[in-house]
Amino acid sequence: MIKNSQICLFVIFMIVGLCGCPFYWNHDTKTLAWDPQSEPLLSDIEDVRNLYNLKCLEKGMERDEVYSIMGMPDLYGQFQSRDEDDMDVFFYYTRTAVDDGSATVEECTPLVLKNGKLEGWGNEDYARFSGAGNP
Numbered sequence: 071m072i073k074n075s076q077i078c079l080f081v082i083f084m085i086v087g088l089c090g091c092p093f094y095w096n097h098d099t100k101t102l103a104w105d106p107q108s109e110p111l112l113s114d115i116e117d118v119r120n121l122y123n124l125k126c127l128e129k130g131m132e133r134d135e136v137y138s139i140m141g142m143p144d145l146y147g148q149f150q151s152r153d154e155d156d157m158d159v160f161f162y163y164t165r166t167a168v169d170d171g172s173a174t175v176e177e178c179t180p181l182v183l184k185n186g187k188l189e190g191w192g193n194e195d196y197a198r199f200s201g202a203g204n205p
Contacts, residue, residue: 120162124179124191131188136160136181143181144173149200151184157199158183 126139143160151157161178168174180196182189189199 117164117166120164120179124162124164127181127188127191129188129190133158133183133186133188136183136188140181144178145175151199152201155184158186159196159200 120140123139127136131139140160140162144163145161147159147161149157149159160181160183161173161175162181163173163177164179165177167177179191180193181191182195182199184199189195
């Protein structure tokens with residue numbers, strides 16, 4: 071029996087193969103990776119890659135582990151929590167609102183790091199840690 075993740079992976083590889091995008095499978099991190107030296111990443115492919123790689127994250131990961139899975143964030147923010155902990159927010163492009171070639175906070179999924187460790191991701195975790203509403 072074929073698992074849903076195998077079907078998802080097959081579909082992603084078919085998209086990549088048909089569009090000729092510079093993706094490759096990173097065996098170390100078991101994620102889809104992109105070679106930034108080849109060509110710009112199309113927004114409709116980037117969101118698929120980021121959505122897939124979000125599933126590989128685990129709470130407590132170090133900043134470098136997050137980078138190795140997700141790559142560099144599209145947007146970045148910092149704040150101090152109510153307990154005065156240093157908080158970082160990495161925003162990764164996951165959905166297209168306006169196909170204009172630039173990422174906005176509304177088009178991204180936030181990843182929240184507390185003192186360099188992943189605490190959570192998604193708008194609910196971002197709101198919980200920052201005390202703000204949805205980005």
